[in-house]
Amino acid sequence: xxxxxxxxxxxxxxxxxxxxxxxxxxxxxxxxxxxxxxxxxxxxxxxxxxxxxxxxxxxxxxxxxxxxxxxxxxxxxxxxxxxxxxxxxxxxxxxxxxxxxxxxxxxxxxxxxxxxxxxxxxxxxxxxxxxxxxxxxxxxxxxxxxxxxxxxxxxxxxxxxxxxxxxxxxxxxxxxxxxxxxxxxxxxxxxxxxxxxxxxxxxxxxxxxxxxxxxxxxxxxxxxxxxxxx
Numbered sequence: 001x002x003x004x005x006x007x008x009x010x011x012x013x014x015x016x017x018x019x020x021x022x023x024x025x026x027x028x029x030x031x032x033x034x035x036x037x038x039x040x041x042x043x044x045x046x047x048x049x050x051x052x053x054x055x056x057x058x059x060x061x062x063x064x065x066x067x068x069x070x071x072x073x074x075x076x077x078x079x080x081x082x083x084x085x086x087x088x089x090x091x092x093x094x095x096x097x098x099x100x101x102x103x104x105x106x107x108x109x110x111x112x113x114x115x116x117x118x119x120x121x122x123x124x125x126x127x128x129x130x131x132x133x134x135x136x137x138x139x140x141x142x143x144x145x146x147x148x149x150x151x152x153x154x155x156x157x158x159x160x161x162x163x164x165x166x167x168x169x170x171x172x173x174x175x176x177x178x179x180x181x182x183x184x185x186x187x188x189x190x191x192x193x194x195x196x197x198x199x200x201x202x203x204x205x206x207x208x209x210x211x212x213x214x215x216x217x218x219x220x221x222x223x224x225x226x227x228x229x230x
Contacts, residue, residue: 001092001093002092002094003026005058005090005092006022006026006027006058007026008056009030009055009056009057009058010030010031010050010054010055010056010057011030011031011032011033011047011050011051011055011056011057011058012026012027012030012031012032012033012057012058012060013032013033013034013043013046013047013050013057013058013059013060014034014043014059014060014061015034015035015036015037015039015040015043015060015061015062016034016035016036017062018060018061018062019032019034019060021060021062021181022060031050031055033046033047033050038121040070040073041073041077043059043070044059044070044073044074044077045077047059047074048074048077048078048081048083048087051087052083052086052087059074061094062094062097063094063095063096063097063100064093064094064095064096065091065092065094066091066093067096067097067098067115068117068145068146071091074089075089097145097179097204098115098143098145098204098206100176100179100180100204101143101174101176101179101204101206102206103179104174104176104179104180104184104186105174105176105186105188105206105218105219106215106218106219106220107218107219107220107221108141108172108174108206108208108212108219108220108221109141109143109206109221110220110221110222110223111141111209111211111221111222111223111224112140112141112209113140113141113142113143113209114131114135114138114140114141114142114143115143115145116128116131116132116135116142116143116144116145117144117145117146118144118145118146118147118148118152118155118156118159119145119146119149119152120152120155125155128155129158129159129162132144132159132162132163133162133166136162136163136166136167137166139167139209139210140209141206141207141208141209141212141221142163142206142207143204143205143206143207144156144159144204144205144206144207145204146201147159147196147199147200147201147203147204147205148196148199148200148201148203149200149201156196156199156205157196160173160191160194160196160205160207163191163207164191164192167191167207167209167210168191168210169190169191169192169193170190170191170192171190171191171207171208171209171210171212172188172189172190172207172208172212172213172214172219173188173189173190173191173194173205173206173207173208174186174187174188174189174205174206174219175187175188175189175194175198175199175203175204175205176203176204176206177198177199177200177202177203177204178202179204188214188217188218188219190214191207206219208221209221
């Protein structure tokens with residue numbers, strides 16, 4: 001679906017880094033617009049402008065556009081501008097980064113999990129840490145997006161220390177950087193032995209629940225089949 005959308009598009013809009021991930025052959029002859037991070041509103045407005053001019057327009061996201069991606073902003077823009085009837089919106093499903101990371105780590109998401117972004121650009125830090133604490137207290141497997149940036153060097157360490165205090169230092173944790181892209185890195189450890197410095201903005205961090213364990217070099221969160229049926 002994503003490939004077909006790009007092939008038929010007359011215009012393609014996206015964040016600089018994500019536009020670079022698109023096969024250049026798919027962009028030949030199309031109207032292109034890219035911009036850096038924190039220019040999401042500008043990209044959305046330009047995409048809608050292209051669409052209203054009659055161009056079949058694609059907004060490129062990474063992973064799945066409905067998971068910390070552009071789908072929500074585009075839909076909200078159309079709603080606020082009264083354009084829901086004027087512009088037909090189709091959201092193409094993708095592979096969320098948490099699913100890609102989980103596949104490389106083994107099977108850490110086999111039971112209930114919570115996904116939390118540590119970016120406080122749009123969400124206050126106290127609320128983020130409250131969500132981490134509540135997820136830890138609820139014994140969810142925890143997936144952490146946007147764990148680190150130049151301005152946010154300590155948030156991940158704070159979050160992991162909080163979870164370790166509630167769940168134990170032996171809890172497995174996985175770090176996946178650039179899942180299924182050039183430069184892919186996978187590290188598996190425990191909360192007591194891991195180094196938050198392993199992470200950057202391209203990393204997904206997955207923290208196991210109280211039942212999760214290391215199975216060789218993989219993380220396994222049992223669903224409970226053996227306990228019920230064996």
